[in-house]
Amino acid sequence: MKDLFSKFDPLIAERQALLDTGVRDPFAIVMDEVLSPTRAIIQGKETILLGTYNYMGMTFDPDVVEAGKRALDEYGSGTTGSRVLNGTYQGHKECEEALKTFYGTSHAIVFSTGYQANLGLMSTIAGKEDYIILDADSHASIYDGCALGNANIVRFRHNSVEDLDRRLGRLPEAGGRLVVLEGVYSMLGDIAPLKEMVAVAKKHGAMIAVDEAHGMGFFGPNGRGVFEEAGVEADVDFVIGTFSKSVGTVGGFIVSNHPKFEVLRLVCRPYVFTASLPPSVVATAATSIRKLMHAGDKRAHLWENSRRLHKGLRDLGFDIATQEAESAIIAILLPDQQATVLMWQALLEAGVYVNMARPPATPAGMYLLRCSLCAEHSSDQVDRILEMFAGAGRATDCIE
Template sequence: MDIFDKYAQIAGRHDKVLELGTDPFGVRLDEILSATEARVDGRHTILVGTNNYLGLTFDEGAIEAAVEAVRTQGTGTTGSRIANGTYALHRQLEEEFAQFLGRRSCMVFTTGYQANLGMIVGLAGPRDVIYLDADSHASIYDGCRLSGAKVVRFRHNDPEDLDRRLARQQEGEAALVIVEGLYSMLGDVAPIAEFAEVKKKHGAWLMVDEAHSFGVFGERGRGVAEAQGVEEDVDFVVGTFSKSLGGIGGFGASSHPRFDVLRYCSRPYMFTASPNPASIASVRAALARIDCEPGLRGQIWANARQLHEGLAGLGFDLCSPMSPVIAVKMPDEGTAVWAWNRLLELGVYVNLAVPPGTPNGVCLLRCSVSAAHRSQQIEEVLGRFGQLAQELAAARA
């Protein structure tokens, strides 16, 4: 038996996707022109699927900070945080993040994926129970598996279902509830205030992954919990540097007085080389800009409104109310793949999302707007979606 035989079904689906055009899971951006534009296969392309929410990948301050860090501190740390891999930069960023979030402590991880792994593995063990929103990100599911804790899923964004399941909790079990602020596929927002009431009722702990909402939601950009006024009821917050902060890495933060014990108990934190100096330096600069420039949030919400209203006006079926993630529902996988290829031909890059990576088996064209998008660019994107709508209608006729 070939060791790759187990992937035969997946490989077969991938081959069918390739028959319809470009490989959507291997698109190469040949030249990055800006935070919102690139050259793809020789075509000037508007990027509407990058999660570059605040457009800070080309922030001059972040770039200069990264360059200076490479010059003065080298290209990498060559060690884990508990060995030789903690630099002054790491501690400085942790202190700045804790202050920004209004939390007692913060830990920096090498990737956002590892932030979820490291937090979940550190917080939960075989004697604990994790109550998990069914639509949670793969990194959260992987962290749950690695923790060895019992996992109980509850219906997506359903506090009443969580309440019923927590009511069956056994005495002596520590319960950790995990939800996301903004869900990355459909663009829907969690009712964190309601979840917080349920967790308090049952004496559980609440962790919120603000990966896609950090920098965008809330008066200061701290996420959905801030926007809903319940930050104090969230015990642990997790996020990534790879979205609004335009870098690589992740963080976990809390005001629990014993939180820092995770530095010696979380294996994904303990046994991974720490983030390189350039990444940390650029994130520090980006965080400072988010803190002092609320206009970035105003711009992304204006752009989200323009795209959401425009797509709805063209007759597309949108999955959620307005947010920086705007998911366009397609009737089936074949149509979704064809539509994705057609948009790429028209100079618009979005994300193709198909099962099993989507909730409820839906097929999506997933858009994410940026504060760096100009209104004219969004109008161009809408014009090309309009052309797509006409071609889809003609095919159905």
């Protein structure tokens, strides 16, 4: 009888061959102790964190931590139920109110993760006579939501306004249309041309959803995301986001001004059939969101960090995925897996942790190291990071 795990044998063998060379497993790092948003103890060594998505550094904010402690004392450790049964506490409603205030919308729904927010919207909003049109580089949660639903799926070339226009123009008149975009694409850190794409989607009568998981907190005058900076707030039907990046905890959400939006609470399976977030988590999220409304200085410092690191790495000779700093994500392209792993390990041994990415998380043949900056990184830390990249790059022959 066939072993159901046999289809994974090539991957198992590849991973073992990698580990047999003596390198550490890039996908099994354990944080022994977390000291701050930017520092941790990894394998007994203090390490600068440069791969956490903790963009606004809210994980150790005293007000956020205190809110979580207070909710834990007052409401206990968990709800043990879904949102539609016994799982909605006052804290969930307060978190949704904070989101509505932050985004200036009339509706907000909190999910247990950002993944489930995308899973819920994509699988529920479009039926078998409808179309979901999505960027080819869309996040796995968007693809998985499409797979869970019954809609017809149409992909267009990454960030191509022309291809989006062409594919929308080919669709039959019957059926609804949802165009799904992301403000910041997490793998390369590039941003979508939302102004042009939203105009094309509206021309073809499509509804629009924008995932702002990696844009919330530091894009736009109020930190709402790339869609705010692009000036298309009035034309976007749904904004999806997560609490696990700039908000600094865990959870997901959708906000909208659509008058029928609340029906999702009754028909969205990833909302109805999942236990709700613990009270301590929604309390930290609500507190963090309210503070992000007044985080202009943090946003400015994060952009300063991103531009300094991007320029510094380019000046050292690294191949960066974007020509300039487009977001807080900086992706360094490397020629193959061996070079990428060796560079990753050299950086970790020097004292800085970054993410390694390879296919299938990236397009075929693309290997990279991904840095995600934090508003709490000091200027001195950025200087030290550049020194570590210089030493690791030369030691591994990735730069001259």
